[in-house]
Every structure is written in structure tokens, then in C-alpha cells.
Amino acid sequence: MLPWKRLLRPLAALLLSAAAVTLPATAAHADSAPHSGWNDYSCKPSAVHPRPVVLVHGTLGNSVDNWLGLAPYLEARGYCVFSLDYGQLPGVPVFHGLGPIDRSAEQLASFVDQVRAATGAAKADLVGHSQGGMMPRYYLKFLGGADKVNALVGIAPDNHGATLSGLTNLLAYFPGATDLLKDTTPGLADQLPGSAFLTKLNAGGDTVPGVHYTVIATQYDEVATPWRSQFLSGPDVHNIRIQDLCPLDLSEHGTIGLSDRIAFHEVANALDPAHAAATTCLSALS
Template sequence: MRAIAGLSATLAVASMVCAPGAVADPAPPGATPLASLDACPPGNRGEPPVLLIHGTNASVEKSLGPTRQALLDDGRCVYGLDYDSMQPVSTSVDYFAAAVDRIIELNPRTTVDVVGKSQGALIARAVSLKFTDPERNSIRRVVSISGPQHGVTEVVGGIDITALGAGTPVFNLLRRDALRDMLIGSPYLSALNAGPLTAPNVRYTMIATETDRLVTPYTSGFIDAANVTNVLLQDGCPQDRAGHLAESTDPRTIDLTLHALDPTRHPEVRCLPNTDER
């Protein structure tokens, strides 16, 4: 288990209520510290807790709200943590690795499932690489929804914004640390992907959609490894054209996530028409 003491003041938001008397760890102004997380409530099914990680400039509700509700309806214990998605990805990875430690501290004799959307999916995989000790399996499964695992091009909606970034405020997002880290060939991704892409003790499901206009190419969301299942949203359901943003509420994406976490309990995956290619 990794130690959580000494987290820097760049740690981001957690979203559950603290047990009385907990000692607060440092956090940015307005952010809820990891010390505020509480143990899973009594009555959950006993499956591993699920940690949700949202995407860039979003929140857990915007990125994974319907998925969170489906998990809660299924009796799972769910931790939804918000964070500063413009800070360096490495800072967010350290934060969520500490969150995994904290969840296991609160719920002994368990492992954690991690579900990430977009930047959150990249963070989820990077966090899993911090838990490779075969003597302690801290993370059981990772579900990545349109994660830029190999980076994205400097193209948004089919428009190359490289030349516009420096002088046009609306496109100036490329000056933000996290977005630079997610570009193809960035120093962060080059270092992250220089070694093994997955942890040997974790099962991964990588979901992507061919209509993705933000994570481009969409195949950046896939990884070729023995412990990875890559799923294209349109495989077996070409009428589901949900794009990057629309995946957040897409029934098939939600079902694929539940199936990845518990295929025995959730064997069926719906195929419904979805023309929202945002």
C-alpha cells in the first residue's frame, strides 16, 4: 500500500463526507481533502468500491453521472472525486493513487475498481501502474472510456488549432499543463508509455467510439496487451453514433462499463440508436 501522508497543496476534490475527528490533509482552497472520505456504507453488495475519475473541464456528474447512478442502483459503493483537470496529469495521478490508498484504508481487505472518462481514463491507467506489487492487488479492474492513452492530435472538431493557440484566447487551452501532457509525443506520455502499458494484476477494458472528435485518433483509446479488452462502441451496434461528450449518457457505454466490472451480473449490453455525435 502506498503512503498518503504529505500530499501537496495541489491535490484536488473529493466528494464524500468525513468521519468525525478526521485530520485534514492539505488541499487547494475550496477542495475537499481525502481525509473527508468515509467508509462504504453498510448494506453494499460486498463488491470492490468503484472510484470514478472525470474528464477535462468537467465533473463526475457531467462525465459519469448516469454511470454512477447505475452503480449505486446495483448496490455498489461509489467514490466520486472531482479534481483540477488543468493541473499536470502527473499531479492528478498522485492524487488518485493516494485516493486508492485511502479507500482501502477505510475498507480493509478489499480492492478497488477504477472507471475513468477522457483525461480521467488516462489517469486511471497511470494510477494502476503505481500498484504493481504482486503481493498486494490494490486495483482489480480499470475501465477506460475514450481515454487518450497514446495522446491526441492538436485537432479539435477537425480543425488544426496549433497556429491559433498562442494568439486566440478561445483556443489558448493548449497552454494548460494537462492538455499539453495529453498531446501525442508529450514528455509526460513518452515517459509513461516507455515501460509496460498495463499492470499485470489488473484487468482493463478500453471503450472508444469512432465518432470521437476530441480524442483523435479514437484508436488512442485502445491498448494492445494480454490483459486488455478493447471495445469499439459501434462493434455490433453501428447505429450507436455517440460521440465523446454523448458517451457520458449513452446507454450502451453505461452497459459496457457495468459488464466490464461484473460480466456475470451484467451480461446484457443494450444497442440503441444514438445520433448525438458531439
């Protein structure tokens, strides 16, 4: 084995460990965890909330653990809520979002069609964390999703790549390391700044007409860095830094999607802008 490959092993482990901050401690039990009421295919959207909400987990996440906070929050407000697993690798349970992202977008497309058929809704709203806030843009742009989706809300989405606070720059010192990453965990390689996937995704503009985009970022993000790279440019985009709403909010990449009630309040505002309420530090109590 080449010496650099021996060195790459701890680097790869470090990359995965850094990405794993998106997961709560319950991840090891995801297969048996209850959905707490969501993914109820008998749910029919109300006149107040006429579109189902599809939750899209992040890298190394899954359909349960990423949403133990937000799914009940939205259900309690009258939404039909659904979540999917995507990007599975053979022999890797629980930790998903590691497969090629264009194929993950195809899985999302099929799931949205399934949800629309079950609920009778013409369109769905998408809420995603990390990769789950970026990957749907491929679905919207290349797989016909713009006709089936009203809004995309990204919580800490790596829209222009994830540098892990500069850690991915170390890959340049290991010839062939990026290719090895592509072969073993293509979903991680696709998220490297400058990857072929991201180049295609962002060519010609960040957004597509007809979809409302919201990005919710934290300045303390240590994964989708620099944090301003999460923001989108376009005519129907609302970019939010959570600390502008509540300077006391110290959430980082994982907690902003898992448990941040300030972020949850902004998700609710994005899903129902006609009834949006000002988000302040007190929103964490609502």
C-alpha cells in the first residue's frame, strides 16, 4: 500500500467524523425508532396548509433521526409531514446520503410523486438539512421538480460545497484521494467545492422559476463553510442568517436542523408566508 493511502485513512475518518455532527445520539437505533406520527399516508392537507411537507435529511442522516424535532413541530401546526431515506450504500445501514447525489435526486422525485398521489396535492413543499437542502435543487432543475414543488427551504444547505472549515483542502496533498472518495462515498465527493456535480448544479443560476427558495444559515456552521456560501442568488430567494434574528443563537451545523426552534419558526414562516410572524429569541419558546 502506498504511504499516502495509509495516511488517508485517518483523514477520511476525520472527514466522516466532521460530517457526522449532523446526527443525534439516537442514530444507531433509527431502524426501530417511531416516526412519531409523520409519514401517515392517510393524512389529507387542510385548506390552511394545502401542501404536504417532505423532509430531506442530510449526509449520514436518515428519515427518522434528522426530524425528531422538526417533524412533530410541523405536525402540531397542522401539516401533513413525510420524510424519506435516500443515498443508501450497500451494506451501510442507518447512515445515508452517501450515494451519488444525482441518483439521490431521482429517489426524491419518486418520493414526491408518491406523496402527491397519496395526499391528492398538486404540489409539495420541501424542507432539507445540509445536503438535503442542496440536493433537491437538482430535482427542481433537471428532473421536472419545479412543476411539482412550491417551496424549498434549506437549513444549513451546502449549496456551493462543504469545506468542513477548510479540512477538505487537505485532500490536495494526497494524490488520488478525491478519486478514492468518489469510489467509496460518491455523495461526499459530490459535495466538494468545484466538483462536477456542483458545477453542473450551479451553472446558469442557482434557482429555477416558479419555486420559492429560503435558506436558513448559522454563522457558527463548521461544515457548510464558509457559511455565506449557503446563500442562493435569484429573484425569489430569502436568505437568512439566524443570528440576525436572535444574536444569542449559538447553533452550529447539526443543531440548527435538529433542535433550533428559531430555525423551526423560520421554516414555518417560509411554508406559510401569508401568516408569517416575526422571529425573535422568544420564538424559541413557541
